[in-house]
Amino acid sequence: MMKTNFLNIAISFAVLGLFAAAISKSEKHSLIHPLIPRTGGPVIDSTDAATGLALDSNLPLVKAQCTGCHSPMLILQHRFTRDEWLSKIRWMQRNHKLWDLGESEKPVLDYLAKHYAPNQSAYSRREPLRNVKWYKLEK
Numbered sequence: 098m099m100k101t102n103f104l105n106i107a108i109s110f111a112v113l114g115l116f117a118a119a120i121s122k123s124e125k126h127s128l129i130h131p132l133i134p135r136t137g138g139p140v141i142d143s144t145d146a147a148t149g150l151a152l153d154s155n156l157p158l159v160k161a162q163c164t165g166c167h168s169p170m171l172i173l174q175h176r177f178t179r180d181e182w183l184s185k186i187r188w189m190q191r192n193h194k195l196w197d198l199g200e201s202e203k204p205v206l207d208y209l210a211k212h213y214a215p216n217q218s219a220y221s222r223r224e225p226l227r228n229v230k231w232y233k234l235e236k
């Protein structure tokens with residue numbers, strides 16, 4: 098009687114351990130944002146697993162200055178020139194209590210302009226079509 102109880106407990110712990118391992122594995126996985134393409138599309142493996150932001154020596158600075166109030170997705174889903182990024186920062190400073198970035202402003206802008214500029218092939222959509230000759234549908 099005693100022996101089978103011990104066996105049962107031992108087996109239960111083993112099963113629990115397996116579950117815990119499986120759950121911790123799947124949690125690690127979910128840290129990668131679902132909108133960052135993992136298969137298909139351009140292969141982007143040089144991104145930070147926790148935020149999806151491009152890896153770069155200035156990333157820690159950007160994380161500190163730019164991810165406290167909102168999701169990094171707000172950065173990931175935009176493509177701006179350096180001037181446009183600066184005007185977004187000024188807009189947040191005017192309207193959303195973003196602080197003066199001080200000495201960090203330049204490296205933060207360097208980072209944004211480098212990785213999230215318009216027409217960066219690995220990260221961006223294609224350019225809008227120009228001079229398209231549309232045809233009229235005949236009825």
Ligand code: HEC
Nearest residue numbers: 162163164165166167171172175185189193194195196205
């Ligand atoms: C003090 C809080 C705060 C910090 C820090 C902050 N933001 Fe924002 N940001 C906001 C708010 C509030 C909005 C508006 C969110 C919304 O519209 O839902 C916003 C919106 C944005 C948008 C969307 C702009 C648009 O046109 O819709 C971008 C891009 C952005 N932030 C980038 C950044 C970057 C880059 C940094 C780091 C320099 C940063 N944010 C730091 C508060 C902040």
